Amino acid sequence: MTTAASKPKLKTSAMIASFVDEGQKTASAPFGHALVQAARENDKIVGLSADLAKYTDMHIFAQEFPDRFFQMGMAEQLLLGAAAGMAETGLVPFASTYSVFAARRAYDFLCLDIAEPNLNVNIIGGLPGLTTGYGPSHQATEDMAIFRGIPNLTIVDPCDSIDIEQAVPQLAASDGPTYLRLLRGKVATVLDEYDYTFELGKAKVLRGGNDVVFVTSGLMTMRALQAADRLAGHNVDVAVVHTPTIKPFDAATVLAEIDTDRLVVTLENHTVIGGLFETVAAAVVTAGLGKRVVPIALPDEFLDAGALPTLHDRYGLSTDRIVAKVLGELA
Numbered sequence: 001m002t003t004a005a006s007k008p009k010l011k012t013s014a015m016i017a018s019f020v021d022e023g024q025k026t027a028s029a030p031f032g033h034a035l036v037q038a039a040r041e042n043d044k045i046v047g048l049s050a051d052l053a054k055y056t057d058m059h060i061f062a063q064e065f066p067d068r069f070f071q072m073g074m075a076e077q078l079l080l081g082a083a084a085g086m087a088e089t090g091l092v093p094f095a096s097t098y099s100v101f102a103a104r105r106a107y108d109f110l111c112l113d114i115a116e117p118n119l120n121v122n123i124i125g126g127l128p129g130l131t132t133g134y135g136p137s138h139q140a141t142e143d144m145a146i147f148r149g150i151p152n153l154t155i156v157d158p159c160d161s162i163d164i165e166q167a168v169p170q171l172a173a174s175d176g177p178t179y180l181r182l183l184r185g186k187v188a189t190v191l192d193e194y195d196y197t198f199e200l201g202k203a204k205v206l207r208g209g210n211d212v213v214f215v216t217s218g219l220m221t222m223r224a225l226q227a228a229d230r231l232a233g234h235n236v237d238v239a240v241v242h243t244p245t246i247k248p249f250d251a252a253t254v255l256a257e258i259d260t261d262r263l264v265v266t267l268e269n270h271t272v273i274g275g276l277f278e279t280v281a282a283a284v285v286t287a288g289l290g291k292r293v294v295p296i297a298l299p300d301e302f303l304d305a306g307a308l309p310t311l312h313d314r315y316g317l318s319t320d321r322i323v324a325k326v327l328g329e330l331a
Helices: 028-041 061-066 074-088 099-105 107-115 143-147 161-173 219-232 251-258 276-284 310-314 319-330
Strands: 026-028 043-051 069-071 092-098 122-126 154-156 178-181 186-188 204-207 212-216 239-241 243-247 263-271 293-300
Touching: 026 028, 026 161, 028 043, 028 061, 028 161, 043 074, 061 069, 074 092, 074 099, 074 107, 092 099, 092 143, 092 161, 099 107, 099 143, 099 276, 122 319, 143 178, 143 263, 154 161, 161 178, 161 186, 178 263, 204 219, 204 251, 212 219, 212 251, 212 276, 219 243, 219 263, 219 319, 239 251, 243 276, 251 276, 276 293, 293 319, 310 319
Parallel strands: 043 069, 043 092, 092 122, 122 178, 154 178, 212 239, 212 263, 263 293
Antiparallel strands: 026 186, 154 243, 204 239
16 A cells, blocks of 8 residues: 555656756856856946845856855845946946846836936846746746836847857947846757857847748747757748847848748747737738737736646647647648
8 A cells, every 4th residue: 555655755846947858958057157258358247136146147157256246135126226326337237136026026126227227237037937837926927028118128038058148248238228038057058050149139040941930039949949840740841030139129030031921920938918929910010911920928827836847838838739739720
């Protein structure tokens, strides 16, 4: 007889922000290492964190440059206010916290202290979208919807370690404020297999295809590429357009791919409200294309807590669910 004491303990990956497949190539803490490299070349770069340096990979920078790192404690409004003051003196702050805290707790400080004077403050948001299983208190499923309305703010949703490593120095060199949806820890390395370089404000066509066009951002670009390979086995030829910069949006590149007779699907690790889908849809309508766009995104609801693989499948972000959605649309 199996007793409660003898049952194996179920484990959850709820707080693990990694969704990398077993055996996939990864890079450790690409943001932290890229910031260190950028800081070696620019002595104006400083790092700040709101008691989450270890969980946003800012600890790499703190260890390398302890005199240029500022631990602000559990006070996100202070974090952004201090970063604004530093930027006013000519420093280039990178301020890290969880996306939910930057978006929900410190919005007004970002808007009026940083964006309105157009300061070079770089907000690094950990656990964007569904990259943690800790439920609505930590899942920043609506961060882009909140931030897209702020003038002057650049929004970057990187796919992998390549995007992050190449984005950091470009964010530091940009004039105004930026928000980076951070992937942390062991981050997948995907884009090295393509003729790709990150350019702030630019979308890139990673692969061509005759039947379907995926317009993607963030971790969903990785999933889109995986789904495209799987769909080839169903004789479905899929193009993938990666749009790491959500604002300003590279409508010219994206619309050039959309304006065909292929099925258009957007894929994003964000609620269907206010993110990539609505950005693309608005560009399509503004251009007068009259084109249907199918969204693959998180639902407009508060999500469950649990293990990431389970949640990604439940809410449609898994490769299996993407393939099924596309085949259903083509049936």
